[in-house]
Amino acid sequence: MTRVDRPFFSRYTPDVARDVLGCVLVREMDGLVLRARIVEVEAYRGADDPASHSYRGMTKRTSVMFGEPGHAYVYFTYGNHHCLNLTTEAEGEPGAVLIRAVEPLEGIGEMRKRRGVEELTSLTSGPGKLTKAMGIDLHLNGEDVVKSKELFVLYGRRIEEVAVSTRIGISSGQEKLWRYYLEGNAFVSGARTHNYRTRESVR
DNA sequence: GTTCCGATTTTCT
DNA sequence: GAAAATCGGAACA
Numbered sequence: 001m002t003r004v005d006r007p008f009f010s011r012y013t014p015d016v017a018r019d020v021l022g023c024v025l026v027r028e029m030d031g032l033v034l035r036a037r038i039v040e041v042e043a044y045r046g047a048d049d050p051a052s053h054s055y056r057g058m059t060k061r062t063s064v065m066f067g068e069p070g071h072a073y074v075y076f077t078y079g080n081h082h083c084l085n086l087t088t089e090a091e092g093e094p095g096a097v098l099i100r101a102v103e104p105l106e107g108i109g110e111m112r113k114r115r116g117v118e119e120l121t122s123l124t125s126g127p128g129k130l131t132k133a134m135g136i137d138l139h140l141n142g143e144d145v146v147k148s149k150e151l152f153v154l155y156g157r158r159i160e161e162v163a164v165s166t167r168i169g170i171s172s173g174q175e176k177l178w179r180y181y182l183e184g185n186a187f188v189s190g191a192r193t194h195n196y197r198t199r200e201s202v203r
Numbered sequence: 204g205t206t207c208c209g210a211t212t213t214t215c216t
Numbered sequence: 217g218a219a220a221a222t223c224g225g226a227a228c229a
Contacts, residue, residue: 042210051210053225061225078211079222085210098210128211169210189211 001154006146009069013088013095017043018180020086022156025102027134029150034110034134036102036124037156040181040188042167044085046094051173054094064142065094072151074131074141081128082137086145086153100127100168100179102134103187126189 004023009016020038027034044052046065053075054062064073065087073085073096089095102124104111111123111133124130131137136151145152163183166174181188 044210053210056226059226075210076224077209079209079224080213081211083210100210126211167210171209 003146004070004153004155006068006070009086009088009146010090011088013043013045013097014178014180016086016088016095017041017097017178018162020097020153021162021180021182022159024105024154024156025099025134026152026154027136027150029135032107032110034107035105036130036134037105038099038101038153039103039185040099040101040179042098042100042180043088043176043178044096044098045089049173049176051167051170051176052094054096058094062094065096067091067142068144069095070144070146072136072140072143072145072148074136074138076138078128082131083127084131084136084140098127099130101125101181101185101187101189102130103185104133121186125187129189 020041023038025036025038046052046054049055054065058066064071068091069087069089071087073087074082076082084099085096087096104123112118115123115133124133140151143151161183163181164177165179166177167179
């Protein structure tokens, strides 16, 4: 397995989002290995994207989005949940891909323990769920996933069919179709938002 | 310093 | 289908 490299992330964010589908997210700690396949993502950019945290420019929190591509941007929201992003675009340009859902591959028992849930499809089918299942929190904010030993991404199998829709949980920027997911995958979140759906073949 | 609110999840009706 | 839980960041004064 080959690690996803810096140039992969240093591109137009929606392209990175679509291409990272099918790649494998790996979390290693305390001799533990957790692996999961990325099945749902969303793209967030900067000044052209009112739904993005970096829409109004750089702040202490969003500085990671402006930095070198290929780093983890982790934020805390709703007083309960962490969300994982991978930064994109050339250094100086804000951008990140939100990992919304993954499919567990290895360390499933550990994920169940961390989530306190048995149901396999509930383990990592949401941005807050997968961070809890994989032990991802603010201490990984800014982590360089190109070099990190704790959190990184491997290239995966080729993907046949990708579905596109509006992003979930945002109040502006709804005209952009920047949510990408594997059509029919059981771990995709957002069953409640039967919004715009388009199909397209990729790769 | 104070106020407002969210790139969510869970639980209850 | 609706609402509560819960707290750090960002905006405003």
